[in-house]
Amino acid sequence: MTDAQTATDASVRTAPSDQLPQLHLPRNAGTGLDLDWVARVQANTSAIERRAATLPGRRSVKKAYQAAWLARAVTCIDLTTLAGDDTPGRVRRLCAKARQPVRADILDALDLPAITTGAVCVYHEMVPTAVEALEGTGIPIAAVSTGFPAGLSPYHLRVKEIEESVKAGAKEIDIVISRRHVLTGNWQALYDEMAEFRAACGDAHVKAILATGELGTLRNVARASLVCMMAGADFIKTSTGKESVNATLPVTLTMIRAIRAYEAATGFKVGYKPAGGISKAKDALVYLSMIKEELGDRWLRPDLFRFGASSLLGDIERQLEHHATGQYSASYRHPMG
Numbered sequence: 001m002t003d004a005q006t007a008t009d010a011s012v013r014t015a016p017s018d019q020l021p022q023l024h025l026p027r028n029a030g031t032g033l034d035l036d037w038v039a040r041v042q043a044n045t046s047a048i049e050r051r052a053a054t055l056p057g058r059r060s061v062k063k064a065y066q067a068a069w070l071a072r073a074v075t076c077i078d079l080t081t082l083a084g085d086d087t088p089g090r091v092r093r094l095c096a097k098a099r100q101p102v103r104a105d106i107l108d109a110l111d112l113p114a115i116t117t118g119a120v121c122v123y124h125e126m127v128p129t130a131v132e133a134l135e136g137t138g139i140p141i142a143a144v145s146t147g148f149p150a151g152l153s154p155y156h157l158r159v160k161e162i163e164e165s166v167k168a169g170a171k172e173i174d175i176v177i178s179r180r181h182v183l184t185g186n187w188q189a190l191y192d193e194m195a196e197f198r199a200a201c202g203d204a205h206v207k208a209i210l211a212t213g214e215l216g217t218l219r220n221v222a223r224a225s226l227v228c229m230m231a232g233a234d235f236i237k238t239s240t241g242k243e244s245v246n247a248t249l250p251v252t253l254t255m256i257r258a259i260r261a262y263e264a265a266t267g268f269k270v271g272y273k274p275a276g277g278i279s280k281a282k283d284a285l286v287y288l289s290m291i292k293e294e295l296g297d298r299w300l301r302p303d304l305f306r307f308g309a310s311s312l313l314g315d316i317e318r319q320l321e322h323h324a325t326g327q328y329s330a331s332y333r334h335p336m337g
């Protein structure tokens with residue numbers, strides 16, 4: 001079984017789904033959201049910016065292992081198409097790529113095992129096509145939901161959309177939060193929304209898209225991360241890919257430190273998904289390096305880490321091919337620089 005296939009294992013979630021709302025609360029388990037805990041959340045913006053800025057220089061991912069790290073990155077990709085002109089044909093091609101993301105001769109040359117991507121991520125309308133194309137592979141289908149990307153469609157329809165996508169075969173649901181709840185500091189409303197989305201997902205995993213580029217401050221990002229985790233999110237995800245600013249290193253550091261704090265308080269491991277604008281192999285290595293440093297090796301698997309990306313795979317494949325043939329591109333000679 002590949003790492004990608006383990007993404008659907010129960011290990012992602014550490015408690016039965018009917019216990020999640022209660023067990024996800026670090027305090028006040030009987031009464032819901034602990035606003036004091038959320039209010040105490042601080043994000044030292046300048047320290048986070050400074051540390052994020054120096055990360056590409058700290059080469060914790062060694063050159064000798066780069067091919068293996070790039071293969072690991074592939075297993076963590078939610079291979080995505082989220083375009084208005086998506087067609088069943090495009091989704092079928094995407095699924096074929098998810099099944100065999102890297103040519104077998106390249107993997108052989110590098111002595112790497114067969115791999116798949118972590119998941120395929122599509123709009124609701126494309127879920128049945130993806131289900132058919134991925135049958136028997138164990139690769140989960142993620143559907144973006146709740147009025148993606150703005151999350152401003154009628155509330156009951158957002159909940160219904162989740163239910164429809166689960167019924168159609170999606171095993172993972174990427175919901176978008178209502179940014180206004182964060183911008184107005186209405187943490188209880190954010191908690192209630194997230195908890196209802198969580199419940200509508202049933203046994204499907206739920207990723208909470210924060211749309212961090214629209215949340216104003218890193219402190220808001222940290223608080224929204226914690227509230228979504230408290231309400232039962234299995235993953236927290238930076239962006240829809242449609243905001244003007246998507247995944248960044250400071251936002252990543254803020255969110256993964258929130259994940260670390262949440263695990264320390266509750267024992268629950270929540271996954272992380274940076275998404276939007278990650279298209280270079282060297283950037284993927286920087287993200288993996290950051291996760292390894294901040295959360296440890298356990299988070300370097302597809303059940304706890306994903307890239308949301310539409311074009312990253314192409315660059316990784318090129319770099320692996322260069323690696324296999326000994327012809328390195330300029331960016332590969334300096335993957336962390």
Ligand SMILES: O=C[C@H](O)COP(=O)(O)O
Pocket residue numbers: 080082121239240241242275276277278308309310311312
């Ligand atoms: O969730 C995934 C993102 O929408 C993908 O963004 P991207 O097309 O910039 O890679």
